[in-house]
Amino acid sequence: MLPNDLSTALAKEIDPTLAAQLIEEARSLEESFLLRRWKYTELDGGRFAEVSARIVYHADSGNLSLTKSVDDCLKYVDNGQVAHNFPEKQAAIHFAKVIRSIYKLRSQRGAVHVSPTYTANEIDSRLIIESARWVLAEFIRIFIKSKPEEVASAIRNLARFPQPLIRTYVDTPLLQSISFTAEEEVLAHLLYAEEGLATNDLTTRIPKDASGIRRALGKLSSGKYRQIVTRSSRWYITDLGINRIEEKIANEVAP
Known part of the structure; x- marks a missing residue:
């Protein structure tokens, strides 16, 4: 069974600071969604994407950065001229696509920039949170090697709020x-x-x-x-x- 403290479990396999940041951003994202705070869901999703990209970059390149941008991190994954160390090559490519989609939706659909035609809404927030759940589940599968049902339970338990308000x-x-x-x-x-x-x-x-x-x-x-x-x-x-x-x-x- 997965331990209750996901950050501790992940910290045994990836950088402890990035592990703690990942779980904290995932928790904030889950809670914003449960409270129906759509704008905050998108903003939390952006921060989750930043941490996730740094984890993928660290695992793939061997270089640790706590400040590298999403784009710079994922460019390394896409670069066919450098050495890649990610445990599953195809998984790294999928991570890059999903993380980019989370980050771009957050920045291009109104959560960051004021738009006269768009405000953050539930549909976009659902896309962000399900994408973030997939990223987290894949991290757990690859680095902790847990069963799917254990991963699903662990992710549900991230939020302090056990059900919608x-x-x-x-x-x-x-x-x-x-x-x-x-x-x-x-x-x-x-x-x-x-x-x-x-x-x-x-x-x-x-x-x-x-x-x-x-x-x-x-x-x-x-x-x-x-x-x-x-x-x-x-x-x-x-x-x-x-x-x-x-x-x-x-x-x-x-x-």
């Missing part, structure tokens, strides 16, 4: 925890909803007393808290609200 049942989103206060449930649903929610939406989705939910809205939007704002009869979460609910979620799943 909110799951939709017959068109109605439901918060999958019973420990949240009315205020925290409001914040959780607004974090999930990209287009904001009306008061009636919140009272329908939150299985608590409607008057309590309205009091929570008043408190959260007050000058003292400023964790939500209303625009055109819809509620939106602010950065202060995001910070509060993310801390709650982290505490909810802390060991």
Whole structure:
């Protein structure tokens, strides 16, 4: 069975610093995706690609670099005029293609550069996270030589959040925890909803007393808290609200 600490296991086969960075970026990527923070998923994917490229370069060239760019790392893999030491030659070529696609999507589809026609979305984020999972699974297969089912379990366990914060049942989103206060449930649903929610939406989705939910809205939007704002009869979460609910979620799943 795979050990719980993937970075320790990988550090026995690849550079320890790169191993620790890889797992940390993979964890950040998984958590951003589960929280539906699409822009952050793309940015985390870019950092994951950088670390992955350096791991491939180190294994293929024998040279360690903690700063070499993705393009420079992968150019070495593509160069037929140099010696290659990667355990599986064809795997190195596949790594180069997938890592480039993650990195280019992150930089060319709007997560890095402001675009008038594009904003980060779930479809792009799904492509990035599944590509990153494939890269990580291949690293584990090649360097640790684990069984596919053990690799899948290890990757699922990377995120601190064991399941999506909110799951939709017959068109109605439901918060999958019973420990949240009315205020925290409001914040959780607004974090999930990209287009904001009306008061009636919140009272329908939150299985608590409607008057309590309205009091929570008043408190959260007050000058003292400023964790939500209303625009055109819809509620939106602010950065202060995001910070509060993310801390709650982290505490909810802390060991």
